[in-house]
Amino acid sequence: MAKLTIDDLKKIKEEYKEKTHLREGGYRVKITVHMGTCGLAAGSREIMDSLLDEIQKANVTDIIVTTSGCAGLCSREPMVTIEMMGEPPVKYGDLTDEKIRKIFREHVLEGKIVEEYAIVRGCETSY
Protein backbone atom coordinates (compact mmCIF):
# COMPACT_ATOMS: atom_id res chain seq x y z
CA MET A 1 0.00 0.00 0.00
CA ALA A 2 1.23 3.52 -0.86
CA LYS A 3 2.34 5.31 2.32
CA LEU A 4 1.87 8.98 2.90
CA THR A 5 5.19 10.07 4.34
CA ILE A 6 6.21 13.11 6.35
CA ASP A 7 8.32 14.19 3.38
CA ASP A 8 5.23 14.12 1.13
CA LEU A 9 3.41 16.44 3.54
CA LYS A 10 6.43 18.74 3.87
CA LYS A 11 6.62 19.01 0.09
CA ILE A 12 2.93 19.95 -0.15
CA LYS A 13 3.45 22.53 2.61
CA GLU A 14 6.31 24.23 0.77
CA GLU A 15 4.41 24.26 -2.54
CA TYR A 16 1.31 25.69 -0.88
CA LYS A 17 3.33 28.44 0.82
CA GLU A 18 5.03 29.27 -2.47
CA LYS A 19 1.64 29.61 -4.14
CA THR A 20 -0.02 31.70 -1.46
CA HIS A 21 2.70 33.92 -0.02
CA LEU A 22 1.94 36.86 -2.33
CA ARG A 23 -1.80 36.75 -1.85
CA GLU A 24 -3.45 38.92 0.75
CA GLY A 25 -5.16 37.03 3.58
CA GLY A 26 -8.86 36.19 3.57
CA TYR A 27 -11.16 34.39 1.19
CA ARG A 28 -12.88 35.80 -1.88
CA VAL A 29 -15.71 33.27 -1.89
CA LYS A 30 -17.41 31.17 0.78
CA ILE A 31 -19.36 28.12 -0.38
CA THR A 32 -21.63 26.40 2.14
CA VAL A 33 -22.80 22.89 1.36
CA HIS A 34 -25.96 22.06 3.30
CA MET A 35 -25.23 18.65 4.78
CA GLY A 36 -28.02 17.97 7.24
CA THR A 37 -29.67 14.54 7.26
CA CYS A 38 -31.92 15.64 4.37
CA GLY A 39 -29.00 16.98 2.34
CA LEU A 40 -26.93 13.84 2.89
CA ALA A 41 -29.83 11.61 1.85
CA ALA A 42 -30.27 13.72 -1.31
CA GLY A 43 -26.59 13.59 -2.33
CA SER A 44 -24.79 16.53 -0.70
CA ARG A 45 -21.63 14.49 -0.09
CA GLU A 46 -21.23 14.04 -3.84
CA ILE A 47 -21.86 17.77 -4.38
CA MET A 48 -19.10 18.59 -1.88
CA ASP A 49 -16.78 16.11 -3.61
CA SER A 50 -17.46 17.71 -7.02
CA LEU A 51 -16.84 21.18 -5.60
CA LEU A 52 -13.52 20.16 -4.05
CA ASP A 53 -12.55 18.58 -7.35
CA GLU A 54 -13.32 21.80 -9.24
CA ILE A 55 -11.34 23.86 -6.72
CA GLN A 56 -8.33 21.56 -7.14
CA LYS A 57 -8.59 21.70 -10.93
CA ALA A 58 -8.91 25.50 -10.91
CA ASN A 59 -5.86 25.66 -8.63
CA VAL A 60 -7.37 28.45 -6.49
CA THR A 61 -6.74 29.05 -2.80
CA ASP A 62 -9.07 31.97 -2.10
CA ILE A 63 -12.25 29.89 -1.79
CA ILE A 64 -13.45 28.35 1.44
CA VAL A 65 -15.86 25.42 1.45
CA THR A 66 -17.81 24.84 4.61
CA THR A 67 -20.89 22.88 5.65
CA SER A 68 -24.08 23.56 7.54
CA GLY A 69 -27.07 21.57 8.69
CA CYS A 70 -30.57 21.64 7.27
CA ALA A 71 -31.43 24.99 5.67
CA GLY A 72 -35.18 24.38 5.96
CA LEU A 73 -35.85 23.56 2.30
CA CYS A 74 -35.42 19.78 2.46
CA SER A 75 -37.33 19.16 -0.78
CA ARG A 76 -34.80 21.26 -2.71
CA GLU A 77 -31.71 19.42 -1.44
CA PRO A 78 -28.92 19.08 -2.30
CA MET A 79 -28.32 22.81 -1.90
CA VAL A 80 -25.35 25.15 -1.63
CA THR A 81 -25.06 28.82 -0.72
CA ILE A 82 -22.44 30.92 -2.47
CA GLU A 83 -21.25 34.14 -0.89
CA MET A 84 -18.93 36.33 -2.95
CA MET A 85 -17.17 39.05 -1.02
CA GLY A 86 -19.39 42.17 -0.87
CA GLU A 87 -22.37 40.53 -2.56
CA PRO A 88 -25.56 38.98 -1.21
CA PRO A 89 -25.53 35.19 -0.83
CA VAL A 90 -27.14 33.05 -3.53
CA LYS A 91 -28.77 29.73 -2.72
CA TYR A 92 -28.84 26.99 -5.35
CA GLY A 93 -31.00 23.85 -5.11
CA ASP A 94 -31.84 20.50 -6.73
CA LEU A 95 -28.16 20.14 -7.54
CA THR A 96 -26.40 17.47 -9.52
CA ASP A 97 -22.75 16.94 -10.32
CA GLU A 98 -23.22 18.68 -13.68
CA LYS A 99 -25.08 21.66 -12.18
CA ILE A 100 -22.59 22.34 -9.39
CA ARG A 101 -19.64 22.22 -11.78
CA LYS A 102 -21.39 24.76 -14.04
CA ILE A 103 -22.20 26.97 -11.01
CA PHE A 104 -18.58 26.79 -9.90
CA ARG A 105 -17.22 27.79 -13.30
CA GLU A 106 -19.76 30.55 -14.03
CA HIS A 107 -20.57 32.00 -10.60
CA VAL A 108 -17.52 31.33 -8.46
CA LEU A 109 -14.83 31.82 -11.11
CA GLU A 110 -16.52 34.30 -13.48
CA GLY A 111 -18.92 36.05 -11.11
CA LYS A 112 -22.09 35.38 -13.14
CA ILE A 113 -25.04 34.00 -11.17
CA VAL A 114 -26.54 30.88 -12.79
CA GLU A 115 -30.16 32.02 -12.54
CA GLU A 116 -31.70 28.81 -13.88
CA TYR A 117 -30.50 26.88 -10.80
CA ALA A 118 -30.79 29.64 -8.20
CA ILE A 119 -33.52 29.50 -5.57
CA VAL A 120 -32.96 32.76 -3.75
CA ARG A 121 -30.59 35.72 -3.66
CA GLY A 122 -30.02 37.42 -0.34
CA CYS A 123 -33.01 36.88 1.90
CA GLU A 124 -35.95 38.04 -0.17
CA THR A 125 -35.58 37.93 -3.97
CA SER A 126 -36.66 34.62 -5.50
CA TYR A 127 -35.74 33.51 -9.00
Add this chain to the structure above:
Amino acid sequence: MEDLSLHIIDIVENSVRAEATKISLDIETSIQENLLKIKLTDNGRGMDEEEIKLCDDPFFTTKKCGSTGLGISLLKQSAMEAEGSFKIESEKGRGTTISVSFRYDHIDRKPLGDIAKTFYILIAAFPFVDFFFSYKKGELSFEIDTAEMKKVLEDVPINAPDVLKTLKYYISRGIKSVEKG
Protein backbone atom coordinates in the same frame (compact mmCIF):
# COMPACT_ATOMS: atom_id res chain seq x y z
CA MET B 1 -30.01 7.27 3.69
CA GLU B 2 -28.58 4.94 1.06
CA ASP B 3 -25.58 3.59 2.94
CA LEU B 4 -23.78 3.61 6.28
CA SER B 5 -21.00 5.94 5.17
CA LEU B 6 -23.63 8.70 4.86
CA HIS B 7 -25.00 7.93 8.35
CA ILE B 8 -21.43 8.38 9.62
CA ILE B 9 -21.20 11.95 8.28
CA ASP B 10 -24.53 12.66 9.94
CA ILE B 11 -23.42 11.52 13.40
CA VAL B 12 -20.01 13.20 13.10
CA GLU B 13 -21.89 16.45 12.45
CA ASN B 14 -23.63 15.94 15.81
CA SER B 15 -20.21 15.69 17.48
CA VAL B 16 -19.01 18.86 15.75
CA ARG B 17 -22.18 20.66 16.80
CA ALA B 18 -21.41 19.52 20.36
CA GLU B 19 -18.06 21.37 20.03
CA ALA B 20 -15.90 18.26 19.77
CA THR B 21 -12.29 18.94 18.80
CA LYS B 22 -11.24 15.28 18.71
CA ILE B 23 -13.25 12.58 17.00
CA SER B 24 -12.23 8.97 16.71
CA LEU B 25 -14.03 6.72 14.26
CA ASP B 26 -13.45 2.96 14.18
CA ILE B 27 -15.04 0.78 11.56
CA GLU B 28 -14.49 -2.96 11.67
CA THR B 29 -15.79 -5.80 9.59
CA SER B 30 -15.44 -9.13 11.35
CA ILE B 31 -16.48 -12.03 9.16
CA GLN B 32 -15.69 -14.40 12.06
CA GLU B 33 -18.18 -12.65 14.34
CA ASN B 34 -20.49 -11.93 11.39
CA LEU B 35 -20.58 -8.28 12.42
CA LEU B 36 -19.97 -4.85 10.99
CA LYS B 37 -19.10 -2.50 13.85
CA ILE B 38 -18.94 1.29 13.92
CA LYS B 39 -17.73 3.21 16.96
CA LEU B 40 -17.54 6.98 17.24
CA THR B 41 -15.93 8.69 20.23
CA ASP B 42 -15.79 12.45 20.69
CA ASN B 43 -14.71 14.94 23.33
CA GLY B 44 -17.75 17.16 22.85
CA ARG B 45 -19.90 18.57 25.61
CA GLY B 46 -21.69 15.25 26.18
CA MET B 47 -25.23 14.59 27.31
CA ASP B 48 -26.97 14.08 30.61
CA GLU B 49 -29.12 11.00 31.28
CA GLU B 50 -32.30 12.72 30.14
CA GLU B 51 -30.75 13.74 26.81
CA ILE B 52 -29.36 10.22 26.27
CA LYS B 53 -32.86 8.79 26.75
CA LEU B 54 -34.33 11.23 24.23
CA CYS B 55 -31.61 11.38 21.59
CA ASP B 56 -32.93 8.51 19.45
CA ASP B 57 -36.37 10.13 19.36
CA PRO B 58 -36.73 11.60 15.84
CA PHE B 59 -38.55 14.62 17.23
CA PHE B 60 -35.92 15.50 19.82
CA THR B 61 -33.17 17.94 18.93
CA THR B 62 -30.85 20.29 20.78
CA LYS B 63 -30.72 22.55 17.73
CA LYS B 64 -32.21 25.99 18.17
CA CYS B 65 -33.46 26.04 14.58
CA GLY B 66 -34.74 23.00 12.75
CA SER B 67 -37.37 20.82 14.28
CA THR B 68 -36.19 17.22 14.09
CA GLY B 69 -33.26 15.07 15.16
CA LEU B 70 -33.35 12.34 12.57
CA GLY B 71 -29.66 11.43 12.37
CA ILE B 72 -29.34 9.15 15.40
CA SER B 73 -32.82 7.69 15.10
CA LEU B 74 -32.22 6.68 11.47
CA LEU B 75 -28.88 5.08 12.32
CA LYS B 76 -30.47 3.12 15.18
CA GLN B 77 -33.28 2.01 12.89
CA SER B 78 -30.75 0.78 10.31
CA ALA B 79 -28.95 -1.23 13.02
CA MET B 80 -32.18 -2.75 14.32
CA GLU B 81 -33.28 -3.74 10.81
CA ALA B 82 -30.07 -5.74 10.47
CA GLU B 83 -30.36 -7.47 13.88
CA GLY B 84 -27.64 -5.22 15.22
CA SER B 85 -27.15 -3.23 18.38
CA PHE B 86 -27.02 0.43 19.27
CA LYS B 87 -25.52 2.01 22.36
CA ILE B 88 -24.78 5.55 23.47
CA GLU B 89 -22.54 6.36 26.42
CA SER B 90 -22.10 9.97 27.35
CA GLU B 91 -21.05 12.16 30.20
CA LYS B 92 -21.75 15.86 30.47
CA GLY B 93 -18.56 17.77 29.84
CA ARG B 94 -16.57 14.65 28.87
CA GLY B 95 -17.88 13.51 25.51
CA THR B 96 -19.93 10.81 23.85
CA THR B 97 -19.36 7.33 22.44
CA ILE B 98 -21.77 5.76 19.99
CA SER B 99 -21.34 2.04 19.26
CA VAL B 100 -23.40 0.45 16.52
CA SER B 101 -23.24 -3.04 15.07
CA PHE B 102 -24.98 -4.80 12.21
CA ARG B 103 -25.27 -8.50 11.42
CA TYR B 104 -22.88 -8.60 8.49
CA ASP B 105 -24.76 -11.10 6.34
CA HIS B 106 -28.24 -9.76 7.10
CA ILE B 107 -30.22 -9.16 3.93
CA ASP B 108 -31.39 -5.76 5.24
CA ARG B 109 -27.95 -4.54 6.27
CA LYS B 110 -27.18 -1.39 4.37
CA PRO B 111 -23.90 -1.40 2.46
CA LEU B 112 -21.02 0.45 4.07
CA GLY B 113 -20.75 2.65 0.99
CA ASP B 114 -17.84 4.84 -0.02
CA ILE B 115 -16.08 5.14 3.33
CA ALA B 116 -12.96 6.65 1.72
CA LYS B 117 -15.05 9.54 0.41
CA THR B 118 -16.66 9.99 3.82
CA PHE B 119 -13.27 10.24 5.59
CA TYR B 120 -12.03 12.70 2.97
CA ILE B 121 -15.16 14.88 3.06
CA LEU B 122 -15.08 15.01 6.88
CA ILE B 123 -11.47 16.23 6.87
CA ALA B 124 -12.36 18.84 4.24
CA ALA B 125 -15.52 19.97 6.01
CA PHE B 126 -14.13 20.12 9.55
CA PRO B 127 -10.44 21.04 9.34
CA PHE B 128 -10.46 22.29 12.94
CA VAL B 129 -11.28 18.80 14.27
CA ASP B 130 -8.55 16.24 14.91
CA PHE B 131 -9.79 13.01 13.38
CA PHE B 132 -8.53 9.53 14.04
CA PHE B 133 -9.97 7.11 11.49
CA SER B 134 -9.48 3.38 11.64
CA TYR B 135 -10.82 0.88 9.12
CA LYS B 136 -10.30 -2.83 9.80
CA LYS B 137 -11.27 -5.94 7.94
CA GLY B 138 -9.95 -9.19 9.33
CA GLU B 139 -6.23 -8.85 9.91
CA LEU B 140 -5.83 -5.78 7.71
CA SER B 141 -6.27 -2.20 8.82
CA PHE B 142 -5.89 1.36 7.61
CA GLU B 143 -5.49 4.29 9.99
CA ILE B 144 -5.22 8.01 9.56
CA ASP B 145 -4.50 10.60 12.26
CA THR B 146 -5.03 14.19 11.16
CA ALA B 147 -3.49 15.62 14.36
CA GLU B 148 -0.15 14.09 13.35
CA MET B 149 -0.48 15.50 9.85
CA LYS B 150 -1.28 18.99 11.11
CA LYS B 151 1.94 19.01 13.13
CA VAL B 152 3.92 18.51 9.94
CA LEU B 153 1.81 20.91 7.88
CA GLU B 154 2.19 23.65 10.55
CA ASP B 155 0.32 26.75 9.29
CA VAL B 156 -0.83 25.19 6.03
CA PRO B 157 -4.49 24.19 6.50
CA ILE B 158 -5.29 20.51 6.18
CA ASN B 159 -8.16 21.44 3.84
CA ALA B 160 -5.87 23.31 1.42
CA PRO B 161 -6.60 22.00 -2.10
CA ASP B 162 -3.15 20.44 -2.59
CA VAL B 163 -3.30 18.66 0.77
CA LEU B 164 -6.83 17.37 0.10
CA LYS B 165 -5.86 16.10 -3.32
CA THR B 166 -3.06 14.02 -1.80
CA LEU B 167 -5.24 12.86 1.09
CA LYS B 168 -8.03 11.75 -1.24
CA TYR B 169 -5.63 9.55 -3.16
CA TYR B 170 -3.97 8.20 -0.01
CA ILE B 171 -7.23 7.38 1.78
CA SER B 172 -8.76 5.80 -1.30
CA ARG B 173 -5.70 3.58 -1.84
CA GLY B 174 -5.58 2.66 1.85
CA ILE B 175 -9.23 1.63 2.05
CA LYS B 176 -9.03 -0.32 -1.21
CA SER B 177 -6.00 -2.26 -0.01
CA VAL B 178 -7.92 -3.31 3.14
CA GLU B 179 -11.03 -4.26 1.16
CA LYS B 180 -9.11 -6.33 -1.37
CA GLY B 181 -7.28 -8.16 1.41
